[in-house]
Amino acid sequence: MYKYLLCWRYLRTRYIALASIISVMLGVATMIVVNAVMAGFAEKMRDRLHGVLADVVVESYALEGFNNSDEVMARIQDLVGDQLIAMAPTMETPGILRFRIGSESVTRPVQVIGVHPLERAKTGDFAEHLFDENGNQIPPSFEVPEALRSQSPAGMRLKELQGEPEDAFTKAMIEQLEQQATEQVPEHGALVGYAIATFHQGNGLPDRFLIPPGTKINLVFPKHGKIPEPGYDEFTTIGYFKSDMSEYDSTHVYVPLEQLQRARLLVDEEGRGAVNQIQLKVKPGVDIDRMAETLQLELERLRPMYFRVSTWEQKQGPLLAAVAMEQSILNILLFFIIAVAGFGILAIFSMIVVEKTRDIGIMKALGASTAGVRNIFLGYGLLLGVVGSGVGMVGGLLFVHYINEIEKFLSAVLRRKVFDDTIYYFDRIPTLVETHTLIGIVLGALFIAVAASIWPARRAAKMHPVKALRFE
């Protein structure tokens, strides 16, 4: 019983020991905050990645893809149709985007993606990421609105001519202007990645459009053939793809699938267009890893060494793994802070043991066992660890809870943005507190506090009672 009483009294009367646990406290709080923010970011990133990518993607190794997409999709339907919600054939190819700003021609490398917009919308968050220039959501379609056509120079002239009498000259004029209008506003629409189409000014200023709606864009991509040659096509910008994943927003350009197939010369004699991806949306609760394995195995029979089936996590494997690795390395480094705190406890405990030498002698004279004396100091260490990690945990959780307010305050004091939302497009710092991480951190801190008190406790326990009593 005396062990508990003395631990408690030491805790309440030895403030120097409390000072030693401030480092434990700070270490625990820092680890909780860092883990919460990193987990928050990772979670948000996964969300967005998963939003853009379908659950499972069947790809061909060759860029040219396969013409028998109906057959492949039928096979997939046979195999796992009961677990699927939707399928969408897609043609994805690297390309170059060219557009004009004033008289200047600008080119950018892009990923040209040919889709059926409605099907694509069923396999992932596609429709949710489509916006017009004012940030209003637009329906998933490549139709060029009549309004855009009439706003073009030729379109305006056409409008002016509408009321005029129909003679041969006007007719010829109208014909020519109509042709010009199609040239100025091509027939097919394209949805351009938001980061390609805009210039982000930051500092709370609105983004400026480099490619406003109605702009004609040129796409260059490899054509099918023994020697790949560049193919060209023109599209009208009708909207923007904004997923908040900068990787996608700065490369993706969505165009109608059939048009891309035609332009890339990927339509065979039977009129079947080739695709190089089939995106699958899986019912919730289905093990997508197993489904991918099954499909891989079965499609291998259809055409060996041609199809690659991957889940969205596998496709973004390196990125997700990098985030996980960053987090674990950071944790190891931060844990050293607590380890350093452990040495603080060790030093202060050694001092306390010296200071308490006579008391140890007295307790032994009164019949306290060696183990009993040792347990006083081990218990004291544990108690300090509990207090340190407890306060650290509360502090860390409060910090996480008010992290955005703290960020605002710091930004105001430092007069510069601490959390730059241009990098991630987040307006708030995402956080996620995971219980298992929390438990791990607290247990780790407790372990270090106890481990640091083992040596002083053993020294105290081994003390000879007579020498301890005579200690001056």
Add this chain to the structure above:
Amino acid sequence: MGGHIAVDGLFKSYRTGKLEVPVLRGVHVEVERGELVAIVGASGSGKSTLLHILGLLDAPDAGDVRLDSRRIDNLPDRERDALRNKTFGFIFQFYHLLPELSALENVMMPHLIRHGLFSYMRRRKAIRRDAAAMLERVGLGHRMAHKPAELSGGEMQRAAIARALVGTPEVLLADEPTGNLDAATGQGVLDLLRDLNRERGLTMMLVTHDQQIANQADRVVRLAEGRIEEWAPALV
């Protein structure tokens, strides 16, 4: 070998560096139950060492310690701890109260050591009552909640006596109990010890270098250079 507590052929030396300093060189003492024996001698004559060995705080190099004719110096640690807790009571020159605890808690200490958490919880009222009664007995009923730093020397020694007696020991070992007190206070403490000795039939061994105090004992053992020099009946 009879008596309540006895030592026989006791040798003990301390090593300081390479030098071995003999402290006890064949000491034989027998104390009857209820006897109050004073151990006197010059500084360094081995009085305190003898007391420590008697109270199992130190182990002899040779010789044995017997309690009711049972050898106790070679018992396992656990049993020696239990004997120190139950059978022996210690009083020191510098009181040695634990500074973090109140007078009452200091007096409760032997009980706190004896009992685990649950066993203490069951008996806590009795233990508290017992310790409070003991403090009353030594005249400190009004000082229970005070920390040692708030007590005078005499009061601290009284609290230490209460602590030594609360576990109802059979043998009380006092090392210069009045050494740090003025004459009047010292005499008060001594009277208290004498009374307790009579009241409870306690066997008491009292180390002192003060002949005045030794004279109040039933018997005086004089140590010189690690040997018993004289067995003298008290003058009173």
